[in-house]
Amino acid sequence: MSLSKLSEILNADRTRLLAEWVSYQNESGQVRGDLITERELTRESEQFFELLREALGRESSAELHRPGYKGVRDFLGELSRSRSRLGFTPSETALFILSMKRPVFGAVQRAFAGDAAGQAAALWMATELLDNLGLFTMETFMEAREEVIKGQQSDMLELSTPVVQLWDGIVALPLIGTLDSNRTSIVMETLLQVIVQTRSEIAIIDITGVPTVDTQVAQHLLKTVAAARLMGADCIISGIRPQIAQTMVHLQIDLGNVITKATMAEALRTAMHRSGFVVTRKSAGGLLHQK
Amino acid sequence: MSTILKTEKLDVSEEQHIVAVRQAVRRLALEIKLSLVDQTKIVTAASELARNLLIYGGGGEVILRTLSAGIRHGLKVEFIDEGPGIEDLELALRDGFTSGGGMGLGLGGAKRLVNEFEIDSAPGRGTRIGITRWK
Amino acid sequence: MDRIPILTMGQFLLVTIQVDMHDRLAMALQDDLTTRITTSRAKGVLIDISSLEIVDSFIGRMLGNISSMARVLGAEAVVVGMQPAVAITLVELGLSLDGVHTALDVEKGMQLLRRYIGAEFEESLSDVDDPEN
Structure with missing residues (x-):
């Protein structure tokens, strides 16, 4: 079982997977309709899906710091930073990756119907990958928050010292x-x-x-x-x-x-x-x- | 927990090299975008320690590193000599102490100008001093 | 070896330090200035350090020495234009340059020197007056 196999599975099931993923995000009740439109969400989801699929074809492990994941990291980093700035909560931001679990697991199950061992291996691999992506999202989100807080602190300090x-x-x-x-x-x-x-x-x-x-x-x-x-x-x-x-x-x-x-x-x-x-x-x- | 972004090395064996150390520290401090005051502080501390290195340590090596820890960036400068070493560290760090006709502000003063200060020295074993300024 | 130029302006000497001075250059300046105070019989020395990006204990000590030496030779020295970041760093380093006159810029330094010399001038005038009275 390799990541490129996972990439193939994702590609084969592309349309259904994407539709399910976007609708899970919308149904979760945690998408901030006031801050982001459905069109934007769909576009972001599609873009990320493509980047991830490409990266999986190139890389042989789920370690995100590897060069093959650069596109994925950049996209996800920008996404969580912008959501942090827009005022999304951590769970609303994490939802983007977490809601991908169900459709991906579904696709894996369908691809390995009848092959329990293969299914287990593929599920484990998908879990590891999605967990890493989720953690990365959170880390970037917190970093962006910290930057905002630091900026506000120094603004306040400057404001409080008028000469x-x-x-x-x-x-x-x-x-x-x-x-x-x-x-x-x-x-x-x-x-x-x-x-x-x-x-x-x-x-x-x-x-x-x-x-x-x-x-x-x-x-x-x-x-x-x-x-x-x-x-x-x-x-x-x-x-x-x-x-x-x-x-x-x-x-x-x-x-x-x-x-x-x-x-x-x-x-x-x-x-x-x-x-x-x-x-x-x-x-x-x-x-x-x-x- | 920090990762090294970049490492540079300089030899200090004559007086002109102190200026070179100051310039290298300034350049790297600018690179990690330290504020002007913080730049001035670490350049001044490095100037003091580079002079010590030359006068008391008989010259040696200066290693500069830019660091990254999360959103923070830092600059660490190490001064390494194989000179006679320092006998009483506590005394040497005290203001007003000097063994070389200076004002005795070198070590203690340099320490106050940075966020982290580490020193490792013993008679006959040389001296290694590290200073770090974080953004 | 390089030397830092010293300008004469009436009864004052003006030194503008514009380079990152290495220690020997600083020592040479100290020598040159004391010589020039004697030969030109200057009453005041202005040392403009507005382009200096750092002052460490060595340069600090040199500034202190120049002030003391000028005073011994009957002149006053004023250090002008120290940058805020440099001043903050010097204080943190523990160097307060007591006994060194300071001014914000060359013009203010000049005013300060005139006041010192004016005061001395009045003093010497009254000295002359006294025996006549």
Whole structure:
């Protein structure tokens, strides 16, 4: 019993097999009619059937990594990736291969009528092959999901670190949420990037929205300040709430010679002063103007 | 669990070769699409270790490999010499330790720049250091 | 052997490092710069590293040395244009280049140097004034 024999069986029974396979998929109730049309499904099924039949004629084992299966792998990989993106569930995606079992087994039974030993060998071979194909589908599906998740994670991290320009040469980074090392590296990079783009010599890092400052967070902040200094910009850390100031002293966290301010307003005042700007009130109750 | 995509070898026996190591690491880091910061980190770590290889190990071999593990790609660089070896590994990895008039940031610093760091050394047996940065 | 060119701009020297420097080239630059500070009586040195893709501990140490040597010779050195990725890597490596002046670009570095020299100039003026008063 060889795979090429299986290929012959599939070919001989082609029309019936394909019809059964497509109708099983449709009857399973798991085909997402909202996401894929019946025509598309039929076309995909036919295409895959041809690729598989060709591969079986060339290869002598069911190991999918062999070169003869390249076409099959590419097609199936693209199929599960696109279904993953379209929002199919894992079982809806796996159905494409799993629903092939019944028609293939049927075809094998018909081809080996009366030959129990041959039938058993062929069934075993078909099972192994379809299981491998099913596993491959799932692996690609999960990989595609992981890629989507990773992409979303980094999008979210970037969104959560907006750097704003407050004045000529002064940028601010209002930090909200917990600072872990993954997030800090993105925060650091974004801030330094904006410093270069805007040619800003002063950056205000506001930590009003950071729930706790432990040794690690302080460490991250200090690294950011050190990197900015290497590039020629000074940092001011603002928004240190009273309880955070207390914990910091408690934990003996030393921010070194970094300028710290209680509020962002105060930090801005310091930044303006250092860059040579003067803010004066034109008249009592009027608006603030810059001279 | 990872598979090797590509292997390259470089000899380091004179100072110019450190630049060659940096360039090869940069090229492979670009190939597996490491971010600019990650590229810079592994190139810098490799520069430190290639210099160590030359100064303390009396030269040796650098092996670069690009790796694949699922959707992750990585770059591993190994530095192999048959020099005197390192007596006290823990001490050598500590910041500020130097035996050669440097700033003592070589090993410890390089370790902080990568995701994986392995070192195998004993007096008289040479030194083998491997660093890996994953995407 | 190759050498990195040093430009004179008034009382300042400007060095733009554009190649992937090997260690000996870095040492040569250090020598050349100290010599030039003395012969040209420069008041300031600008080292533009904006095209440098990495700064390892060796180049970092060279930048620190140049700053210290310039100061001994009565000049100030400013390192300008370090790339974000390079700065992040240096910090992670554990090198903070304390005592080295930095600026975002050549223009800002120049302003910084003028401030230093201006301050010194005022100081020396008041020194001259004092005996007359």
